[in-house]
Amino acid sequence: MTTGEQDAAQDDGSGLGALARALLAVERRSWPGPGAKERAVREQLGLSPTRYYQLLNALLDDPRALAHDPVTVNRLRRVRAERERRRR
Template sequence: MPPPAPEDAAPSPSSPSSELSERDRAVLAMERRGWPGPGAKERAIREGLGISPTRYYQLLGALLDDPRAAAHDPVTVNRLRRLRTTHRARR
């Protein structure tokens, strides 16, 4: 039997579970919110999710490629995918 995955590891898209973890749903919910000013989102990430903003954006990037995330919140995921594509094209 393989060892359990670390708690902060993002589930792979080929994972047998068809639902997102509570943390993954919280990351998507964080992206749906509006932010009043600089630093507010980073503070909310640290306080609300208990992870660093760097780790948050790593998890978010993996979620954008996860079909379960698109099924859970297609509007947010598709918006973020468009932004990612735009940002990559500018580079």
């Protein structure tokens, strides 16, 4: 995540900017069907799905994200690790 994106409307006390908190909030939700999450990402966050996943992947390595939402971050880290294992 770039400094500008991170600083945009910074800080609820977690050390995470508004965008980082919004990314985690999107991942906490369950989605009804294919395309719903990507549509919400475009409409609510103004990001392309590709950029969203780039930012989310970087966020998973941020200790502040883990402190802010450990359940979501740990779940996403497990999913990422499983995908990496399958690629090998």
